[in-house]
Amino acid sequence: MMTIRPRLGSIMITERLSMGSRSSFGTGGEAEYYTEPRTVEECLSALELAYRKGLPVTIIGSGTHLLVSEEGIPGLVISSMGMRGITIKGDLLEASPGETLDNVINQAIDHNLIGLEEIAGIPGTIAGAISVNAQANGRSISDVFFYADYLTLSGEMHRRPCYHEYFTKQNSIFSPDEFIISIALRLQPSKASAEARVRKEKYVELMFIPPCRRFSGEIFRDTEGMSAADAIRSAGLTGPSGFRAEFSEYQPNSIFTYPGCTPSEIYTLILRAEREVKEKLGIELERSITVLGSFRDLS
Template sequence: MDTTIRNADEKINIDHLVHEHVAMASLCSYGTGGEADFLITPNNLGELRAALLWAKERSLPTTILGGGSNVLISDKGVEGLVILTTGLTEHHVRGRIFCTQSGLPLDTAINVAIERSLSGLEPLGGLPGTVGGAVRGNASAGGLWISELIEWVDYLDKDGSFHRYQGMDGGFSYKKSPFTDSESIIYEIAFRLIPNKKTSEARLRKEQSRIERMETGQFDFPSAGCMFKNPHGISAGQLIDEAGLKGRSFGGARVSEHHGNFIVNHDHHASASDIYELSRIVEHEIEKRNKIHLEREVILLGRWNN
């Protein structure tokens, strides 16, 4: 059955854009996971809305995936329609406002802003993933929370209706945003940045942030960065280190020798289940030793029976 949606008097047929039984391992930083039942990569607002309608007409759940840098995809795959946002990369500048669609890689967005003589995002240099993912999880680095620079966020609800969230409305906290536990889909973000003609200095600051991140060993092996959020006032990595869990392994997964809060795909053959089970072991050991429950930061996507 052909599916169309009217947007600005234009009918959009997306059946040819929807792919069935798509392998997901190459779409996440862990390099693990099964297949998506269906997957689409919309390139504009009309296609994004059409994708939501396509799933709704078939009573299919939808899963939003950006750069795949903070997720663990089930070996059993993902039910329904996966909407991959990496085709949404348009961006523009209006004075001090830098607007970008959610699928633009964050590192690319920082480079673009610098090229347009706008500063502020440099401390986030080297963070993987998309701008939308960074906003959803309120990413931070170098003392900066990305929410500090947000002017507004344009998003769609599950029915495809368009909304705007003003940055001044708050709702952001540690590793959380108004979109973290929501079915809303971030479409475009506007940042209010600082005019800066000294682009060479800005590039150096950004590069230094990237180097510092590399030195943590995050990119030595496939990983999703920090597995757990930091408990209040305590470093999860320090707790894991003090518990002697660095180097602990399960299947092909291992707690990083460089950073206790990284669980890595050490031999490049770990399953998602290996990584998940090792995270459970670490969680159990810290709760037993410190009476502290570690909250997972990495998002589980797909068919998990837990």
């Protein structure tokens, strides 16, 4: 660990951090440099440092929807996990990017605001949820999105308001070089907070994954004509794959892994699905999961 003092203030940077500890797959090489700023000033310091050293920047949340290669990630990885805080005014909930979705939902219900219960149980941060437009049980985070503030990699701050039509299912209105630093959600006032809490817990239970398993979220976006899950099942891709990773019989658009699985095994399985779904069904699958680094195709 080293402390670097760019012009804007000090920031802790870890060199060569194993990304296995920062990804739900529990696998992946090292980030050349890694930092978890706690404030916007620290974000600006991190971006300034990357600029001065000519380092590429990768922005992540808590790593529940990332596949990192064995070779790791060159440059500076900035995780917004350390940026916490929620304020509520009327029906508007404003959250820092590193707040967990779970905490945002709990705080909302505590303040008699509902509308997020259906997506309860999705792991990860609120910024990660906005970035991928997290959805479950017919509800998307974009349904309640009001605006978000973000930094460009050159350190300019902007606000993006809720143009819902730009959000598509599991898709986002943010690009990889936009660092979300604050999110505002417009929720529904309700006195029925006890019912909302019960509803939330029901959805959390539905999402339960045994901790002994390494499970991913949805790997591909649904296509116009067919869900990605149906496409993967129809192409006969679920179950044993010859790798220590397989598409789940139960949730065909998710991958679970066995101990010792490498990132390239998972990556090769993703390539296989893309190739075989195209060949057998004529459908081009589009990735929802973020893939970082260079991989080997083990086919």
